Amino acid sequence: MTESTLFTLAFVLYAGALIVYFAGLFARREKWAGGGLGLAAIGFCGHTAALVLRTASSGHAPFTNMFESLSFLSWAVVLALIIFGRKTRVPQLAPYLMLIVVALVALASSPLMPKGAAPLVPALQSYWLWLHVSVTLLGEAFFAVAFVAGLLYLAADTEEKKARLDALAYRAVAVGFPLFTLGGLVFGMVWAYRAWGRYWAWDPKEVWSLITWFVFALYLHTRIVMGWKGKRSAIVAIVGFLAALFTYFGVNYLLAGLHSYA
Amino acid sequence: MRPVVKFFSSVKLAIALIILITLASILGTLIPQGRSAAEYAARYGSLAGLFTSLQLVRLYQSAWYLTLLLLFALNIAVCTAARVGAKWRRAFGPPAPADPQALAAMKVRSRFRLALPLAAARDRVAGPLRSSGYRLAEAAPSKNTTLLARKRRLGWFGSDVVHLGLLIILAGGLTSGLGGRRADLALLEGQTADVPRASFQVRLDKFETEFYPQGGVKAWKSTVTVVENGAPVLTRVVEVNHPLSYRGFSFYQTSYGSDWDAAKVELLVKKAADPSFSRAVSLKTGDRVALDDPDVSHVAVRRFVPDLVIGEGSKVQSRSREPNNPAALVEAWKGEERVFSGWVFAKYPDFGQGHGAAKSPVSFVLKGYAAASFSVLEAAKDPGANLIWLGCLFVTAGLFLAFYWPPREVRVVLEEAQGKVEVTASGQAPKGREAFEAEFNEIFDSVRRPA
Numbered sequence: 001m002t003e004s005t006l007f008t009l010a011f012v013l014y015a016g017a018l019i020v021y022f023a024g025l026f027a028r029r030e031k032w033a034g035g036g037l038g039l040a041a042i043g044f045c046g047h048t049a050a051l052v053l054r055t056a057s058s059g060h061a062p063f064t065n066m067f068e069s070l071s072f073l074s075w076a077v078v079l080a081l082i083i084f085g086r087k088t089r090v091p092q093l094a095p096y097l098m099l100i101v102v103a104l105v106a107l108a109s110s111p112l113m114p115k116g117a118a119p120l121v122p123a124l125q126s127y128w129l130w131l132h133v134s135v136t137l138l139g140e141a142f143f144a145v146a147f148v149a150g151l152l153y154l155a156a157d158t159e160e161k162k163a164r165l166d167a168l169a170y171r172a173v174a175v176g177f178p179l180f181t182l183g184g185l186v187f188g189m190v191w192a193y194r195a196w197g198r199y200w201a202w203d204p205k206e207v208w209s210l211i212t213w214f215v216f217a218l219y220l221h222t223r224i225v226m227g228w229k230g231k232r233s234a235i236v237a238i239v240g241f242l243a244a245l246f247t248y249f250g251v252n253y254l255l256a257g258l259h260s261y262a
Numbered sequence: 263m264r265p266v267v268k269f270f271s272s273v274k275l276a277i278a279l280i281i282l283i284t285l286a287s288i289l290g291t292l293i294p295q296g297r298s299a300a301e302y303a304a305r306y307g308s309l310a311g312l313f314t315s316l317q318l319v320r321l322y323q324s325a326w327y328l329t330l331l332l333l334f335a336l337n338i339a340v341c342t343a344a345r346v347g348a349k350w351r352r353a354f355g356p357p358a359p360a361d362p363q364a365l366a367a368m369k370v371r372s373r374f375r376l377a378l379p380l381a382a383a384r385d386r387v388a389g390p391l392r393s394s395g396y397r398l399a400e401a402a403p404s405k406n407t408t409l410l411a412r413k414r415r416l417g418w419f420g421s422d423v424v425h426l427g428l429l430i431i432l433a434g435g436l437t438s439g440l441g442g443r444r445a446d447l448a449l450l451e452g453q454t455a456d457v458p459r460a461s462f463q464v465r466l467d468k469f470e471t472e473f474y475p476q477g478g479v480k481a482w483k484s485t486v487t488v489v490e491n492g493a494p495v496l497t498r499v500v501e502v503n504h505p506l507s508y509r510g511f512s513f514y515q516t517s518y519g520s521d522w523d524a525a526k527v528e529l530l531v532k533k534a535a536d537p538s539f540s541r542a543v544s545l546k547t548g549d550r551v552a553l554d555d556p557d558v559s560h561v562a563v564r565r566f567v568p569d570l571v572i573g574e575g576s577k578v579q580s581r582s583r584e585p586n587n588p589a590a591l592v593e594a595w596k597g598e599e600r601v602f603s604g605w606v607f608a609k610y611p612d613f614g615q616g617h618g619a620a621k622s623p624v625s626f627v628l629k630g631y632a633a634a635s636f637s638v639l640e641a642a643k644d645p646g647a648n649l650i651w652l653g654c655l656f657v658t659a660g661l662f663l664a665f666y667w668p669p670r671e672v673r674v675v676l677e678e679a680q681g682k683v684e685v686t687a688s689g690q691a692p693k694g695r696e697a698f699e700a701e702f703n704e705i706f707d708s709v710r711r712p713a
Binding site (some may be wrong): 119125128174175182185189190195198204207214217222226 | 644
């Protein structure tokens with residue numbers, strides 16, 4: 001199978017998982033979530049194979065343009081779903097997280113995204129491409145979990161559900177924040193120093209990743225030191241993921257800078 | 263002094279500063295930074311002056327932004343210092359006698375009796391705790407015996423290590439800003455340049471651009487030799503992502519180009535009176551050569567432009583460094599009399615716009631042009647970089663300590679009562695309580711019922 005067939009297959013399976021998840025949620029059949037997870041997991045395997053094939057044929061890391069990085073980000077969110085979705089007793093998490101995955105894959109599949117694998121420009125020819133992008137996007141995938149948990153918190157009706165969602169958002173940030181710090185900021189600085197000769201140039205993408213980092217630092221400090229929980233924490237987590245999204249998309253399309261790859 | 267310390271040890275101040283720095287940083291991404299005054303005037307009109315005086319156009323280097331960062335650094339330092347002592351005592355200090363009633367009221371707890379003498383009961387409790395990795399300490403003797411068991415004690419200091427790392431990073435940034443030196447060295451092949459503030463020179467031996475078969479640049483490669491006291495020391499290929507480091511300086515491939523100002527030009531001389539006449543002449547921009555011809559005694563190329571456009575005020579300028587519209591400003595003389603002066607275009611050979619070109623007895627064709635390529639290397643000395651890496655190491659290590667190395671502590675009080683020992687234990691873990699509870703229960707199950 002070719003890479004694009006596998007990618008399409010993953011898309012179809014993710015969409016199937018989405019339908020099964022939501023059907024189970026609305027029909028109150030908790031067992032259907034297992035079916036959703038199964039479809040998502042098979043889709044994930046196909047998606048993994050697509051990423052491997054793309055790496056093999058292009059000879060470089062599969063995240064050098066918007067299509068590739070969207071594909072990888074959606075892969076990472078499915079990974080976060082598989083890691084978090086089973087342990088947590090929040091039935092709404094997986095369906096809504098899958099909604100984000102399907103939205104990302106649909107965006108990647110849109111005709112607006114060029115899908116060709118172009119040879120790497122000199123600035124991207126570095127093993128730091130692997131480290132910087134993969135760890136950053138993995139961290140952002142866990143921020144997506146915190147985002148969904150935050151939104152669900154705002155919509156939740158019982159205290160028990162709220163407590164679970166609050167704890168879930170915190171656990172997701174606890175995984176995502178170190179990864180984002182390491183991949184986005186530390187690896188980014190090391191690579192910038194090697195490629196551009198300066199570890200920090202106040203480029204809009206750099207500044208926005210710092211802003212994202214500050215929002216999650218705020219989440220942790222208000223929570224751990226000042227005892228914020230619940231609604232206010234949920235809002236900070238939501239804002240944090242939106243800042244991460246803006247760093248990822250918005251900066252490329254709205255603000256000009258050095259970091260013009262993806 | 264006290265009120266100042268109190269002010270800076272507040273977490274609320276930290277939160278206010280984080281919010282302020284975030285908002286200021288956002289502003290700096292909305293206003294393009296470090297552009298020319300004319301660009302700001304065109305973009306913002308009357309607001310441009312205000313933006314400039316508030317330093318919004320160099321926001322991240324402005325006094326007020328740096329003041330915010332300095333306050334943030336003070337805040338981090340004081341906050342951390344104010345809390346680290348208590349943490350240190352909690353992690354490493356001697357235990358105090360505990361009250362069994364208070365322990366029994368905790369969330370994670372266990373209470374039972376052992377039909378053993380005190381010393382044996384203490385050993386019974388200590389064994390499983392030790393084998394689970396806890397370090398034991400005993401409080402000074404009092405009415406009861408209190409044992410404090412602790413593990414992963416470094417976990418208490420995760421946030422402190424992160425904060426220390428941030429301070430080191432800020433210090434590194436300050437060091438880079440004050441002591442950093444950068445200079446662009448544009449070198450033609452074979453050319454040697456002094457590195458500013460260094461005792462050595464660099465020579466560009468070769469510069470080449472490699473392309474992919476399907477097009478697109480694969481690499482810019484500068485072969486560079488370091489020359490010290492007139493002798494070559496080492497030769498390396500400098501590429502993007504592969505800088506050369508030597509004596510605290512790093513050399514980065516930052517740009518490249520063709521030296522069009524010194525282009526070599528090949529002209530064909532034509533005569534109006536004799537259409538079959540054509541004579542090739544090669545010369546460098548700036549040169550004047552003798553032709554030994556009765557109608558044209560000398561020719562000169564005054565200027566060469568690779569991509570000619572007419573800019574503001576009818577000024578000739580180059581739109582780019584690519585030869586999209588190459589043109590040479592040529593002059594010709596017959597003895598003392600100037601017989602030609604005008605731009606000659608490679609792509610528009612008939613476009614005679616020279617001074618009196620229509621009447622001129624000679625005309626020119628720009629047949630060929632070539633320029634030596636040059637490479638631009640950035641020579642950078644960044645004394646703050648190593649501090650930055652050290653700070654990054656601390657921040658990363660601290661985060662992993664804070665999130666993945668949660669400390670655990672167990673307090674046990676042993677009370678002698680009627681020949682038996684009443685054991686009251688309780689445990690605390692700031693994070694990962696479920697896993698801790700499971701471990702706690704397993705430990706005290708095996709204390710009660712040894713295998």
